[in-house]
Structure formats: C-alpha cells, structure tokens
Amino acid sequence: RFIRNGLKRALERDEFELFYQPIVSAQGSRMVFMEALIRWRHPVRGLMPPALFLTVAEEEGMMTEIGDWVLERAVADMSKRPGVGVSVNVCPAQLLDEDFAMKVENVLQKYDFPHDRLILEITESMMMDRSEEIRTLFVGLAESGVAVAIDDFGTGFSSLSSLHEYQFQKLKIDRSFVARIGMDREADTIIRTMIGLAKVLGMSVVAEGVETEEQRAFLVRSQCDFLQGYFFGKPEPLPRDDLNCRAIA
Numbered sequence: 001r002f003i004r005n006g007l008k009r010a011l012e013r014d015e016f017e018l019f020y021q022p023i024v025s026a027q028g029s030r031m032v033f034m035e036a037l038i039r040w041r042h043p044v045r046g047l048m049p050p051a052l053f054l055t056v057a058e059e060e061g062m063m064t065e066i067g068d069w070v071l072e073r074a075v076a077d078m079s080k081r082p083g084v085g086v087s088v089n090v091c092p093a094q095l096l097d098e099d100f101a102m103k104v105e106n107v108l109q110k111y112d113f114p115h116d117r118l119i120l121e122i123t124e125s126m127m128m129d130r131s132e133e134i135r136t137l138f139v140g141l142a143e144s145g146v147a148v149a150i151d152d153f154g155t156g157f158s159s160l161s162s163l164h165e166y167q168f169q170k171l172k173i174d175r176s177f178v179a180r181i182g183m184d185r186e187a188d189t190i191i192r193t194m195i196g197l198a199k200v201l202g203m204s205v206v207a208e209g210v211e212t213e214e215q216r217a218f219l220v221r222s223q224c225d226f227l228q229g230y231f232f233g234k235p236e237p238l239p240r241d242d243l244n245c246r247a248i249a
C-alpha cells in the first residue's frame with residue numbers, strides 16, 4: 001500500500017508539515033497558543049490529513065520518530081513568535097519512550113523556549129492503560145512547567161480520580177459537546193458541569209470546535225478559559241514570514 005511505503009521515506013524527504021490553529025483566551029480573544037497539527041504533503045496524492053496515515057505510522061512503529069520531529073519543529077516554529085505558546089499532540093508510543101522527558105528538555109533548551117509555553121496534548125483514550133511510569137512522567141513535566149492537557153475530553157472513559165492522579169493542567173472539551181451548545185438544555189448542562197469539574201480539580205479549560213458566536217458567548221459566560229475552533233481560525237500553515245526563509249539581502 002502506498003501509505004506504508006511512502007511513510008518510511010517521508011521523514012528523510014522532509015514531506016511532513018505542521019499546520020497551526022489558534023487557541024485564544026476567552027476573555028479578550030487574544031491568541032495565546034497554537035495547536036500544531038501534522039500533515040503529509042505526499043508527492044503524488046497531495047496534502048494528507050493525519051487520520052489517513054497516523055494509524056499506519058503507529059502500526060509500523062514510526063510514531064516515536066514522527067513525534068520527535070513534530071515536537072522539535074513546533075518548538076522551533078514558535079520560538080520565532082514571542083509570547084505565543086504551542087500545543088503539541090503526543091501519542092502513546094512517545095509516552096512509553098523512556099527518553100521522552102529528556103527529549104522535551106533538550107528541545108526546550110535548544111530553542112531557548114520557556115517551559116510554560118509548551119502544552120502536550122494526550123487523548124483521553126490513551127489513558128486507558130494508565131501506568132505508574134506515565135504518572136511519574138506527567139508529574140515531572142508539571143514540575144518543570146510544561147502543561148499536560150487531556151484532549152477530546154468526554155469521549156473516552158477517564159475516571160475522575162485519574163484526572164486528579166495524573167495532574168493534567170488543562171482539559172480540552174471535545175468538539176462534539178461544543179457542537180450541541182444551544183440545542184438542548186442537557187448539552188449546556190454537560191459543558192457547564194465539565195468546566196466546573198475542571199475548576200474544582202485546578203485545571204484550566206479549552207473548548208474545541210467553536211464555530212459560532214452563540215457558542216463563543218455561552219462558553220465565555222460559563223467561565224471557559226480558552227477557545228479553539230473555526231470561529232477563530234482553521235489549521236493553516238504559518239505565514240511565509242515565519243517560515244525558515246532567509247531574505248536575500
């Protein structure tokens with residue numbers, strides 16, 4: 001299959017790209033973070049979304065390598081944008097990599113990037129096989145100032161105790177809940193309850209998939225901290241100025 005064969009060469013041929021989507025503060029709509037989202041620019045098939053190749057990459061045992069590339073590129077890109085943090089998706093293979101914490105440390109040092117401007121996103125389903133090693137990793141990251149966010153919250157089965165135990169600093173409400181805002185009272189109550197829960201546990205809250213002014217206003221009223229979605233911006237490549245293009249002087 002072309003994905004399987006092509007993936008092996010994609011890294012060396014520099015075919016992966018990062019798109020970025022703004023995450024804004026609910027109060028004031030200032031951009032505070034960008035979520036890095038990987039794309040594969042296939043020489044023949046064109047731009048491929050992660051859903052089409054990440055599972056294959058995982059099966060082929062390539063996710064650690066790809067994840068390392070994403071982390072470094074994201075930090076490198078954002079180190080040129082003072083004041084903006086970056087949110088990076090992390091997969092299970094990376095969490096099981098015993099060098100992961102050291103890799104994070106090295107990348108932050110290399111680009112002189114402050115710890116508190118990096119968020120690592122872990123999907124809720126990844127927490128199913130919770131282990132002591134992962135807990136220790138997260139506590140260490142938290143102590144260094146790197147935030148760990150639980151992504152797609154509400155779609156998996158994380159228990160309330162695991163939210164506390166793993167010391168997530170951020171909770172990302174899955175966009176399926178945001179899409180239902182205003183449609184029925186139950187949907188609104190669920191979101192308010194999630195936000196309340198996060199607050200009680202000392203986490204800040206990001207709502208994903210904000211597409212309308214009604215959703216934005218509801219989330220602001222409900223004390224959500226950060227907002228992300230097409231209403232504020234789609235995932236896009238960085239503007240040319242920010243890319244590694246040296247001016248011909």
Ligand code: G
Nearest residue numbers: 036037038049050051054070089090091235
């Ligand atoms: O950008 P898009 O909506 O197509 O992304 C779909 C999903 O792919 C995201 O929700 C995210 O979980 C996953 N994804 C995107 N980029 C990365 C990445 O760099 N690493 C990992 N592990 N997952 C990613």
Ligand code: G
Nearest residue numbers: 037151152208209210211228229230231235
């Ligand atoms: O799994 P994760 O939450 O990281 O997925 C992020 C993906 O969600 C992005 O790849 C992006 O394409 C998609 N996305 C981001 N904002 C919106 C939105 O407002 N509406 C919809 N439908 N999808 C969104």
Ligand code: NA
Nearest residue numbers: 035089121151
């Ligand atoms: Na994510």
Ligand code: MN
Nearest residue numbers: 151152172208
């Ligand atoms: Mn998500």
